[in-house]
Amino acid sequence: MPLSRWSSRHEKTFGKKKKEKWNGDFRKPPKPKHYYTKTKGNCRWCGNVILNEKEDTINTRKSWHEDCATEYLLIYHSGEQRAQLWNRDEGICNKCGYFDLHWEADHIRPLVEQKGVKEKDLDWSYYGLDNLQTLCKKCHREKTTSEVKLKTRSKNAKKKKKSRN
Numbered sequence: 001m002p003l004s005r006w007s008s009r010h011e012k013t014f015g016k017k018k019k020e021k022w023n024g025d026f027r028k029p030p031k032p033k034h035y036y037t038k039t040k041g042n043c044r045w046c047g048n049v050i051l052n053e054k055e056d057t058i059n060t061r062k063s064w065h066e067d068c069a070t071e072y073l074l075i076y077h078s079g080e081q082r083a084q085l086w087n088r089d090e091g092i093c094n095k096c097g098y099f100d101l102h103w104e105a106d107h108i109r110p111l112v113e114q115k116g117v118k119e120k121d122l123d124w125s126y127y128g129l130d131n132l133q134t135l136c137k138k139c140h141r142e143k144t145t146s147e148v149k150l151k152t153r154s155k156n157a158k159k160k161k162k163s164r165n
């Protein structure tokens with residue numbers, strides 16, 4: 001990530017340090033407790049110390065590892081998510097291999113599977129770049145439809161079970 005963009009954003013969105021209570025939105029998981037730390041030299045994402053280039057001293061001017069900032073932005077900034085996906089896939093659909101100017105970002109294992117999961121049990125691998133893919137409009141629509149079908153099918157199966165009892 002270019003540093004200039006990083007620093008201007010830092011002021012705006014990374015300056016917030018008042019602890020927010022998680023509203024249970026599975027699309028925006030709660031931030032780790034070190035996110036709210038005021039000590040410089042400790043990463044606000046992973047909580048580990050940030051070392052200088054020579055790795056012999058702690059860099060007390062920084063609050064983020066670059067990789068950690070990238071990961072953070074992927075989850076909390078949809079624009080940044082698109083930028084990272086574009087860098088990796090360049091608009092090529094992961095299903096059919098065609099380029100779509102209006103490509104869409106898709107979670108391979110749908111985020112909704114994390115719905116209702118308690119904070120401590122959240123599976124963070126759902127939120128990483130590895131669980132994201134580029135899909136063309138058509139393939140995305142097909143995937144969403146089949147996911148909805150699957151859901152109604154399992155719901156109906158549950159209902160059947162219940163009525164049998």
Ligand SMILES: [Zn+2]
Binds near residue numbers: 044045048065
């Ligand atoms: Zn870190």
Ligand SMILES: [Zn+2]
Binds near residue numbers: 093097136138140
């Ligand atoms: Zn496609």
